Amino acid sequence: MNPLWLSHFTATSSIGRGLAxxxxxxxQRRAGLAPCAFDTVDLATFIGEVAGVDTVQxxxxxxxxxxRNNRLALLGLMQDGFAEAVRAAIVKYxxxxxxxxxxxxxxxxxxxELAYRRRDPVTGALPADFIYGxxxxxFSVADFTRHYFGLTGPAVVVSSACSSSAxxxxxxxxxxxxxxxxxxxxxxxxxxxxxxxxxFNSLGLISExxxxxxxxxxxxxxxxxxxxxxxxxHPQENLSADAVLLLGVGESSxxxxxxxxxxxxxxxxxxxQDALKMAGLEPTEIGYINLHGTATPSNDAAEGKxxxxxxxxxxxxxxxxxxxxxxxxxxxxxxxxxxxLALQHGLLPAGLNTRQLDFSLDLDYLLENRExxxxxxxxxxxGFGGTNCxxxxxxxxx
Amino acid sequence: xxxxATLTAYVEGIGLLGPxxxxxxxxxxxLGGSQPYQPHKTILPPPVLLPAAERRRSGAIVKLTLATGLxxxxxxxxxxxxxPSVFSSSGGDGENCHAICEMLASDDRQISPTxxxxxxxxxxxxxxxxxxxxxxxxxxxxxxxxxFGAGLLEALSQVVVDNTxxxxxACDTAYPEPLYSARPIPDAFGIALVLAPQRNAQSxxxxxxxxxxxSADRLDDAALEALRIAIPAARGLPLLRAIALRQEQRxxxxxxxxxxxxxxxxxx
Numbered sequence: 164m165n166p167l168w169l170s171h172f173t174a175t176s177s178i179g180r181g182l183a184x185x186x187x188x189x190x191q192r193r194a195g196l197a198p199c200a201f202d203t204v205d206l207a208t209f210i211g212e213v214a215g216v217d218t219v220q221x222x223x224x225x226x227x228x229x230x231r232n233n234r235l236a237l238l239g240l241m242q243d244g245f246a247e248a249v250r251a252a253i254v255k256y257x258x259x260x261x262x263x264x265x266x267x268x269x270x271x272x273x274x275x276e277l278a279y280r281r282r283d284p285v286t287g288a289l290p291a292d293f294i295y296g297x298x299x300x301x302f303s304v305a306d307f308t309r310h311y312f313g314l315t316g317p318a319v320v321v322s323s324a325c326s327s328s329a330x331x332x333x334x335x336x337x338x339x340x341x342x343x344x345x346x347x348x349x350x351x352x353x354x355x356x357x358x359x360x361x362x363f364n365s366l367g368l369i370s371e372x373x374x375x376x377x378x379x380x381x382x383x384x385x386x387x388x389x390x391x392x393x394x395x396x397h398p399q400e401n402l403s404a405d406a407v408l409l410l411g412v413g414e415s416s417x418x419x420x421x422x423x424x425x426x427x428x429x430x431x432x433x434x435x436q437d438a439l440k441m442a443g444l445e446p447t448e449i450g451y452i453n454l455h456g457t458a459t460p461s462n463d464a465a466e467g468k469x470x471x472x473x474x475x476x477x478x479x480x481x482x483x484x485x486x487x488x489x490x491x492x493x494x495x496x497x498x499x500x501x502x503x504l505a506l507q508h509g510l511l512p513a514g515l516n517t518r519q520l521d522f523s524l525d526l527d528y529l530l531e532n533r534e535x536x537x538x539x540x541x542x543x544x545x546g547f548g549g550t551n552c553x554x555x556x557x558x559x560x561x
Numbered sequence: 562x563x564x565x566a567t568l569t570a571y572v573e574g575i576g577l578l579g580p581x582x583x584x585x586x587x588x589x590x591x592l593g594g595s596q597p598y599q600p601h602k603t604i605l606p607p608p609v610l611l612p613a614a615e616r617r618r619s620g621a622i623v624k625l626t627l628a629t630g631l632x633x634x635x636x637x638x639x640x641x642x643x644x645p646s647v648f649s650s651s652g653g654d655g656e657n658c659h660a661i662c663e664m665l666a667s668d669d670r671q672i673s674p675t676x677x678x679x680x681x682x683x684x685x686x687x688x689x690x691x692x693x694x695x696x697x698x699x700x701x702x703x704x705x706x707x708x709f710g711a712g713l714l715e716a717l718s719q720v721v722v723d724n725t726x727x728x729x730x731a732c733d734t735a736y737p738e739p740l741y742s743a744r745p746i747p748d749a750f751g752i753a754l755v756l757a758p759q760r761n762a763q764s765x766x767x768x769x770x771x772x773x774x775x776s777a778d779r780l781d782d783a784a785l786e787a788l789r790i791a792i793p794a795a796r797g798l799p800l801l802r803a804i805a806l807r808q809e810q811r812x813x814x815x816x817x818x819x820x821x822x823x824x825x826x827x828x829x
Contacts, residue, residue: 205670259772259820268681275658275740279666288739295743300652301682301703315819317772319711322682323701334700337718342566343772357665362677414698416690421615421678430696547678548687550699 164441166408167336168398169556171248173239174500176389176487177211181242186504189512192532194486196373196385196516201355202273206364209373211387211488212355213238221307228307230271230298236307236352239390248394249312249348256345263318264335265305266327266351268492268546270320271298273356304352316344322492324546325455327351328391329495329554333412335395350392351496359386359491366422368459374489376456376482377463377528378517384457387488391496393503404560407503410539411442417549423461424545428469431455431543434551435473438541442555446474449555450537451511453498455545456482457489466543467524481529485515495544495552502540502556509536567771568717571764571829572804573726574637576629576753579603579795580788584632589805591785592798598784603749610692618675619688621734622654625751626685627692630730633753637763641693644755645719645727648686649702649712651793652744654679655736685732708733709752709796710816717770720756729754731794750792752801764829766804773823777815789815800824 177195178188219234278293328351335347370383417430511533538561575585581600590596605624683701704711716729732751780786796815803810
């Protein structure tokens with residue numbers, strides 16, 4: 164593929180608002196996970212909640228979009244001058260030449276969960292103030308974003324569970340290559356809700372402690388929430404050396420099971436190999452892998468086997484979900500931003516909470532931060548329904 | 562504003578299922594206007610291709626997706642296992658969403674694993690991959706009422722940029738009360754299209770798509786027009802009508818509020 168430039172990017176998660184706080188948390192090995200006190204949830208688990216989401220106010224003309232997911236989206240757009248960068252891109256390219264491609268798994272479903280507590284006792288009707296289309300609906304966060312900026316180009320939500328906001332890079336890449344648009348706002352936003360907390364609990368996939376990816380005793384995920392965005396443009400001439408480029412994308416489906424990965428990580432392997440092929444790179448040219456690493460026994464085992472099959476055991480890797488929690492539909496976006504920070508600052512972030520590595524998985528899993536220049540990195544995002552996406556990012560001047 | 566970029570592909574197979582529309586061969590005369598449209602509730606066939614356990618767990622969106630997708634791929638004479646896929650649905654399984662929200666508002670919040678894994682927007686894509694053995698990429702999209710257009714653009718960009726065939730599966734299913742009052746989708750409707758980068762013996766029509774601010778075409782038949790408006794996936798009906806008529810035509814499909822899709826159709 165022709166590389167695409169992440170001209171601006173930002174992430175807001177439980178470890179911080181924006182890049183400076185996120186980088187500082189990674190450097191200080193600070194996790195954002197805490198015992199769950201969200202809403203009325205009565206589960207013994209840890210979550211990665213973003214502070215202050217409830218106090219975010221949407222502009223009055225977009226009040227119909229008001230829900231936790233769009234509040235977090237706006238909070239995310241406000242960081243690192245990202246909104247200003249989008250506005251500058253509109254001046255440069257035109258509002259119809261910029262696409263919006265955002266990932267989410269549950270969108271604003273919390274709004275419907277709350278509305279179901281306020282049904283009319285006689286008719287069963289939902290409250291009159293409940294607006295489905297602009298809050299709960301899967302498209303809501305992309306629709307909010309395009310209205311917020313006045314964008315009129317193609318817009319879509321990718322909702323393939325935990326691969327959603329990795330796969331947005333692929334959709335944007337194709338549409339930019341097809342010439343329909345000149346730039347794209349990509350990313351992911353997912354927020355805490357009861358459906359995912361009780362749903363993952365029903366599958367026995369939630370840890371009672373802060374999640375421990377690739378630990379021998381790992382026993383499930385910690386659910387988090389996040390908003391991450393990147394502005395994709397064709398590279399301009401004379402990019403600075405630390406400019407971050409999207410170099411390759413690989414996608415596959417497991418064709419195996421709805422909620423368990425292929426035991427040998429076959430689909431995951433295909434996604435990583437396809438990303439390398441698209442980037443024209445050998446496995447040895449990847450300096451760090453941000454693993455999907457959810458901390459469920461089956462995910463980490465399957466991913467570990469797949470990574471070992473493609474890369475051997477020498478490539479430094481870690482899962483940052485011990486810090487952020489699993490932010491589901493936002494995870495691919497958050498981890499793309501963490502990869503960009505790794506490239507720009509020469510920081511290979513340690514996996515947190517992991518005490519004793521699962522030695523059946525033969526990987527160079529980082530338990531301590533490693534400060535060293537890195538030129539190209541790969542990020543894995545795999546999801547329910549067997550949907551896999553691997554992204555490769557690199558410095559403009561390795 | 563008509564932007565210059567266009568995306569061209571060849572339609573090789575069509576699947577169609579909706580109220581009073583049982584399949585593509587049987588619906589062409591209705592869409593073309595030579596037979597009357599007689600709406601009745603959509604009949605969803607059982608998903609026989611799925612293993613027994615998955616078949617039991619599958620909801621309407623899975624049945625609809627499998628039925629329309631397999632019809633299109635069989636018509637094109639292709640193997641589903643080899644095809645990249647684009648799933649576009651305005652909101653997924655409304656019945657399942659209702660059941661989950663009802664439980665979460667009750668004293669017993671222990672929703673079942675099946676309920677939960679049917680709640681993800683990519684449920685139909687996951688079942689499709691299991692049923693067909695397809696390990697190629699699948700894009701799973703939502704754009705609310707613009708979902709058909711969003712899916713068509715995604716599938717076309719795959720065909721054009723990655724020089725591959727792709728199958729578009731645009732499906733929506735009914736919402737039960739009380740959600741229905743907030744999202745009045747009355748029945749199941751799906752369109753599947755196999756799109757290819759080159760013309761082949763099985764090509765039905767060449768389509769060339771661009772963005773436009775022209776208004777979306779309406780259908781002459783009042784009942785079909787009501788269907789087009791009521792169910793987002795049915796916004797693709799003017800394209801199918803043009804293919805059914807086997808005439809060179811230009812139609813405008815509904816997409817986002819201010820941006821629509823101009824489609825030039827040339828029969829093959």
